[in-house]
Amino acid sequence: MPTPTLQHGDRPDGQGAHRFTILHIAQSSGGGVARVVADLAARQKTRGDRVVVACLPDTRLSTAAAQGGAEVRVWNARRSPGPALLKEAADLRRIVDRVRPDVVHLHSSKAGLAGRLALRGALPTVFQPHAWSFEAVTGPMAVATVRWERTGARWAHRLVCVSDGERGQGEAAGVHAAYTIVRNGVDIGHFDSTTAPSRETVRARLGISASTPLVVCVARLCRQKGQDVLLAAWPSVVDRVPGARLVLVGDGSDRAALAARAPSAVSFAGDVADPRDWYIAADLVTLSSRWEAGMALAPLEAMACSRPVVVTDVPGAREFLPPRHATDCLVPRDDPAALGGKLTHLLADRASGRALGKQAHDYTCRHHSVDQVVERMYAVYGDAVRAWTDGVRPG
Template sequence: MTRTILHIAQSSEAGVARVVTDLAAGQCTQGDRVVVACPTAGTLARTAARRGAQVVRWDAVRSPGPALPREVAGVRRIVDGVRPDVVHLHSAKAGLAGRLAIRGRLPTVYQPHAWSFDGAPAALRTAAVRWERAGARWAHQVVCVSEGERAHGAAAGIRCRYAVVRNGVDLDWCGPPEASAREAARHRLDVRVPGPLAVCVARLCRQKGQDVLLDAWAEVEARIPQARLVLVGAGPDRSLLAARASPAVGFAGAVVDPRDWYLAADLVVLASRWEAGMALAPLEAMACSRPVVVTDVPGAREFLPPRHLPFAVVPLGHPGAFAAAVARLLADPATGRALGEEAQAHIRRHHDVRRVVERMYSVYDDARRVWSGPVGAADQ
């Protein structure tokens, strides 16, 4: 049976864009009509269209504010025009505007991609938690990408029908890297480094912790003077980070396809303060046979092979511990290569994006079973 699936996302860059694009592409392959509603700026509109989805414009900004009534009205118009069988809302803004617009009248799936209250300023955190608790009644399934993310939501009092669907990677995109892949990627990127290279692929913002990473990097440089770090991504903290970075730190800006940066790296790092339960960049790096070092956010331990935990997971907010873990692997390339090979095999076994697409169909079917048709006047 062909169905119409409507994805709505304000976040149109980086990890969310790749998750939505991969889902849309897989669903198009199954013969479904897939519509992606998103801002036209950013990569999502282009990549989703290229992979077969119909793209419609939804003008929305990142934070809640005076534009919210217009954004909610925009969702209503899109839903009325598309007439979807299921609506899949991605991240906080689409989750807010979409649930206010639809209010349970259609089978609705909400995927936080990190809980909104984690990124809210202290003055708004309580309000964000209250909204997530109230808005849960208008989602027939809430998709978390790890048990850690689900537990975090439940601990905040969000009572809903949870489904855990761990993030996946397009293995055809990653491909099995050849022995010469590192040097070939560095040549394509015109990267010339005298020693080991660490790479961070993430939006430049407080969530991703590049400031903590730079604090750690000063100690890494002291231990391994020839080591270099490249921050790949754009974001609001670019100028602040650039002002405090040493000459050993480069800024590559935003890229549509980060694969060459993973392949060029000896180590991929992510110092996040919080995550969407399972960050996509480490999964992609591991699929490219690269070892990773990440902070111990909820869900981080769920995507790593057990042998990696002593090497790869460090406490939150401890630049010294992060520096020690990074320096340990950069100084021991043989261990890094062995961990990378094991990581690639692990991703191929457990995180193929095709499994995510299959699992999401089960989520949609559950949402449709839970949905009981138009809601009553009390929810209008």
Template sequence: MTILHISQPVDGGVARVVVDLVRGQREAGCRVLVACPQGGRLAREATAAGALVLDWPAARSPGPGTLMEAWRLRRIVQAAAPDVVHLHSAKAGLAGRLAVRGAVPTVFQPHAWSFAAVEGVLAAATLRWERYATRWVRAVLCVSERERLDGEAAGLRAHWRVVPNGVDVRHHGFADRAARRAARMSLGLELDAPLAVCVGRLCRQKGQDVLLAAWPDVVRRLPEARLALVGGGPDAAAVAGLVRALPEPSRVRLAGDVADPRPWLAAADLVVLPSRWEGMALAPLEAMATGRPVLLTDVPGARESLPPGRARNGLVPPENPAELARRMSESLADLIECERRGVAAREHVIGHHDVRSVVGRVAELYRTILFAEFPGASAIPLSRRRTARVPGRS
């Protein structure tokens, strides 16, 4: 089977999902190609995982160049002649569906709905597009039941599949007390201070501004507490400004973008992600695999990613700095309870979010869309789609 993944963005959780799928599909003997822009981690890491990477210049957001991007993508698909096209996130979903238009069995994976990220006229236009474009895919793959239900409630009519995100539990191993101490020493962190860590792209979606609004109240309740923000992104300068404006900015560490977040997860007592929207965030799953408890906002995917019965300890309302501060303070004040929750979290991830089971379920979906009939799907053939093949592993 030849699989073509198309992705924009090229960093963050979406890129890690694509790389994990590539690795598992190559191990299963598939020929895997990835079309994406250069300059991010995805191209480099997908190549290392065994994919043939095809350069697809594309901006992160829709704009005047989107139609040209779709035309280039159509040429890539014609040459690659894949059995399945797998589109990742809103931008690739837009250009990819315009390019392929059902001529090749296509899976669209939104990784959080585009219409949840915008407001007003743009939200209405985005929603109309999503309702229309589902005709060109064999299946919409959601990473949580909440994401699927939100799509249905918005009026999308699709062949739905839900496969929760997973992480490589071999790569993200359990970090015990000795590992925590070693990580803090290597990162230049205080060895005994209660530490909250936020791993995520610095952007409005991830809510670091809400976290920093809550932080002074955490320090008032727990003066010895420390915070680390790990990640880069378009709001890096704005976030740095918010940190400088804090009463005690030295209590917050801006780590920037890092190649490997595992030392920061190992160093943490608590991992916090105050997102405004998600599909199912990957960073909390990686944190739990490391043996760290998480505190998340109650957005799509968050509740489903937690161990059963742990929502009371692990969820807060979105955009609520006061409640976030209260819950962070309570958690960081009881580090023994944090350790206990972390052990339970790793057991849950091993049982429910191992990436190997994700790869298997996605492969099952591919087989379904290749060999089952999907009435009502419309397609516009790609001319000469089988006349040229891109060299690569077979």
């Protein structure tokens, strides 16, 4: 196992003679995780660091990472744990030996599992769950997953959560770790509504009438994201806002089941590389998740585009919303009636929607730039390396 070259007290910011080598590892190679990793990698590369991303080949993440200047190493790993886990961990160990990183940043549950098994604290290790794995399962699997997270926490020098709510979930489950909160950020320059194409231009490009009341949901089509609740709420919206249209942007395991029950006023746009046009075209954006990491990217991107968002009150959701959004735009989980009521109100009251959108844009630009995330993550890396060099080893 290589020894980190960063010395205690060095600044891992790419500004000095030392070039910090960062290894990002992720099995999740699409959706929000891919955008987080790709954004981090690209900006760390511009600071002069050597950045390596280990992920599935021929995916959105591998392509974006390469375009951002990162080295890409192939890590073939399945989404769920199984018989191949030990081989996946051994493959990661070989990648680490070749890269010789100063710090390893593990993203999401599968990389967190395989990576911590492979390293066991032998290098400065940062784990970022991007939503706890035990939130996605029930019964004996949930018990086993919690036990693993408690054990695995010993092998991470820093555990990064995106919200106080996500950290609270971990602590409540008995996952004791060196936590740091780094709230999600987005590429303001790309999503900023003041520099993006106009709503009229985008709607013409997408084939949507300028007068159509439009709600957009950008998310993987799966139980976590709760599109079934959104579909259950939608008939009540159309009853009160004639001509309203809902577009689900994304793909996933539940697409066929959702399409089979979708009303006629619902469209499926499929997976898109860049959802910006859909945010700009929308009158409002919604996310009806049953659970999240505490701060999903889609609402932040929509707010940067000056769009109001209606989201479920999952742990951490209130933390990324502007004050008025936190009172006017949150709904309980699994409550179609409440969701439909909020959507109807904002579609019918365009002035309130525009005011909320303006507040959302200003708030996101101030508090949720990806550049702010990068600065905070460098501090996390520095803490992890110092803990490693000072002998504060997990386990």
